[in-house]
Amino acid sequence: MIIDSHAYCFPPADSPAGHPTAADHLRWVQGGQASHHQPAWRIRDRAPASSDVLAAPGGAMDFDNLPDVNFRVDHDKGRVVWTIDGEDFTKQFYPPNLPHLEYTPHNLLAEMDYAGVDKVLLHVDAMLGRDPAFQAESVAVDPERIYSLAPVDEWRLAGELDAVIAETVAAVEQHGLHAIKFNPPHAYYYRSDPWDGEHLRPFWEAVAALGVPIFFTLGTGPGEASVLQTVESRRRGYLAELDILVRWMERYPDVLCSLTHGFPWRLFLDDDPAGSPSRIELPDEIWAPFANPNLGLEVCFPVRLGDVFDYPYRELWPTLEQMVERIGAERLLWGTDMPFQNRFCTYRQSRRWIEDYCGFLSAEDLAAIMGGTCARVLGLRSRN
Template structure:
């Protein structure tokens, strides 16, 4: 069984998508685009621009945004206007004409290359889509899992209300929670996400018994390795407090922080939370490094070997970030990076675990399902 452990379905991104208003969603999108590494260009002549057109470089919160009529430009891009000139950033592949990725499109893509199931992740970039994703799962129960999302910046102020929303989402068929640490910093919350005031929330959500997928990053772009490790230490404390909860670190590590002349250099400190827990690690390389190296990404082989030897392949999960990853490589290439090009690098059993076995175990799927 092949399972894409990290993909997305979403309605058009120019809509509210669970935010109170369309404008609030667009403001969040503008904040994310202001820190994203995809290039900026001027539509008139393709002249190179930069992210400072969208926000003050030193202010990583929503307060730092500039008024530029940020909007959906269709065909996978966002556009905005500065001094009468239109600029763009290609965040999604151009075939997403209205910046939507419905489940029918994802399943057609899965069918084409032979992927059995996919796990739909959640992020405010796409909106708060618990009901939308529940509908996806209800319509395609043998193909899709999905994760719930919440406003992470509110957990200490409305812990029971947010736990109730997660429980409601689970009752409609969602299969776990995605918790994105950096969303709190977007809304100027500097208190740790595992501070004592957050404990009622965590006690409530862990009692629901579903996996929790953590998206953990340093507080803001430009942060150091030590900034990231400080967040991992918080997560390690959380894992110690809730040892019986199935936890997954999404995306893997922030791979760009660990680039070296010869590939990736992963310090031992990254693995500390895994040594004291049963947490799993997602392997999403191309979405981060797809514009650094080219297919078949053989530069990754030493890192993949290191991860298998350090953690074991039964704790590693392949994922793609579809459809976003098709900025750099197509769906088949993403799968073949492991299924074909890791043959002889790691064992066949390790490959099978990574591209589906670990995820199947996490969601209690038998071999025949």
């Protein structure tokens, strides 16, 4: 059974999508484009450009002060556009070929059928939408094949704790979503306390009581958005976030959890003097949290490093082998970030680079990575 543990469905980028208004949603999209590493260009001649002009001076949540650049959606071409001094610019954080910047469960199922993917776990992100009802509607299109995480408004926990708890519980108990997505970087927007601290204890107690897995997307700590951060300080920040996760897992020993995207791979590329990275170099301490058997790790490379290494990603094979050796295939979950991985490879290729090229993997390893681990985490029965 092939299960993609990380995919998305989402409504158009200029629709409300669970935000108060369509304009509120579009502000999240603008902020997301500003900080993403995908290149921007001037539409007239495809000359390279910068998307830094989209950023607000006060950081990621400073939506009231986003630059007015007529940020909008080109529905026909399926991309965002902004205008500066009469010139239009764009970038493809979203992959090409998404009219209206929308990706429906029907779009996803068609890709799954073509690539031979049996089941999929939908993830959530505020830039794409924050509506548990939409996630449930996507699942309802084919509930035997589509499962979904529940969104959490982490940034609201600082001032609306009870409301966020109620919404998260309802996403699981009323909308029937299957697990929870938690983004610690969002929890730092309005206070810098560690996200396992006493101020969030009521939230975590309520979440743990739901009995569903939690998928964490760790960042590099409270100062993540600071332009003063260096690569080394961000590495230290990420390792500190892993320490918080260790404490959290000790407090909630019955909760299964997983790290989405794997590690922040771009932070651990080797420092090649020629400026062209050739491999990933991981510090020994990054494996320490996996002493806890409840923690899994996503195998998700093309979407994160497809602009650095080309298919079939030979430079990444040693890292996958290291992951198997250090924590075991039975705790690794194949994920793609579909449809975003289409920026660099096809859905079939996101399978093939592992199944056809990583000869160090046994049949048992492949069965676990490509679906068995995710099925276990979600409590799904294997198909005979």
